[in-house]
Amino acid sequence: EVQLVESGGGLVQPGGSLRLSCVASGFTFSSYEMNWVRQAPGKGLEWISYITNSGSGTFYADSVKGRFTISRDNAKNSLFLQMNSLRAEDTAIYYCAREDSIMDYWGHGILVTVSS
Amino acid sequence: QSALTQPASVSGSPGQSITISCTGTSNDIGNYNLVSWYQQRPGKAPQLILHEGSKRPSGVSNRFSGSKSGTTASLTISGLQAEDEADYYCCSYAGSSTWVFGGGTSLTVL
Numbered sequence: 244e245v246q247l248v249e250s251g252g253g254l255v256q257p258g259g260s261l262r263l264s265c266v267a268s269g270f271t272f273s274s275y276e277m278n279w280v281r282q283a284p285g286k287g288l289e290w291i292s293y294i295t296n297s298g299s300g301t302f303y304a305d306s307v308k309g310r311f312t313i314s315r316d317n318a319k320n321s322l323f324l325q326m327n328s329l330r331a332e333d334t335a336i337y338y339c340a341r342e343d344s345i346m347d348y349w350g351h352g353i354l355v356t357v358s359s
Numbered sequence: 360q361s362a363l364t365q366p367a368s369v370s371g372s373p374g375q376s377i378t379i380s381c382t383g384t385s386n387d388i389g390n391y392n393l394v395s396w397y398q399q400r401p402g403k404a405p406q407l408i409l410h411e412g413s414k415r416p417s418g419v420s421n422r423f424s425g426s427k428s429g430t431t432a433s434l435t436i437s438g439l440q441a442e443d444e445a446d447y448y449c450c451s452y453a454g455s456s457t458w459v460f461g462g463g464t465s466l467t468v469l
Contacts (some may be wrong), residue, residue: 276456278458280458280460286459287362287404287448287461287462287463288448288450288460288463289460290450290457290458290459290460293456293457293458295456302456302469304457338404344393344410344411345393345395345407345410345450345452346407346450346458347407347410347416348407349404349405349406350404351404352404353396
């Protein structure tokens with residue numbers, strides 16, 4: 244069974260940093276591209292970042308470019324999102340999602356709250 | 360990276376059919392056959408119900424169907440059931456390994 248479990252969320256002050264993790268199981272992690280998608284409270288879904296299966300290629304939405312960094316450790320079946328210079332508008336549930344031409348499996352999500 | 364356009368809400372009675380539209384541009388829906396639809400129940404993660412416009416993952420009811428014409432994709436739910444009440448999101452590949460979502464549609468089963 245495919246499982247994706249996010250962790251590392253919480254409350255952080257504006258301007259602060261946070262690192263999210265997503266541990267994968269039930270499939271060959273190193274064979275799949277991965278994404279991060281977020282959802283602000285009461286709002287819709289927003290794609291924010293993508294990484295190739297090897298980790299050699301990364302892409303970002305304009306809203307997070309230059310502040311967030313996606314990475315992965317295939318030996319540990321783990322995906323990461325380093326979030327710096329956090330703003331109030333980054334408050335959201337963050338989901339990791341496996342990509343197999345489309346985003347087919349999603350984690351349960353982890354809440355990040357940016358507030359003073 | 361502008362969001363795809365969906366109606367904010369739709370409603371229908373049990374047994375009826377409803378259709379949710381998703382309008383994009385020639386940079387996303389109009390240029391790629393990679394439209395997917397997700398169902399999201401309150402407090403839960405989105406769940407894939409259609410991909411490549413009209414293909415259903417294993418286990419998804421055949422009451423869900425999809426189509427695409429030009430820059431607009433559509434999701435149709437036939438034989439509405441109370442359990443279909445949820446938010447629905449369309450998503451399209453937008454090139455250069457980026458994706459764009461619709462704003463979401465809240466379905467109410469009357």
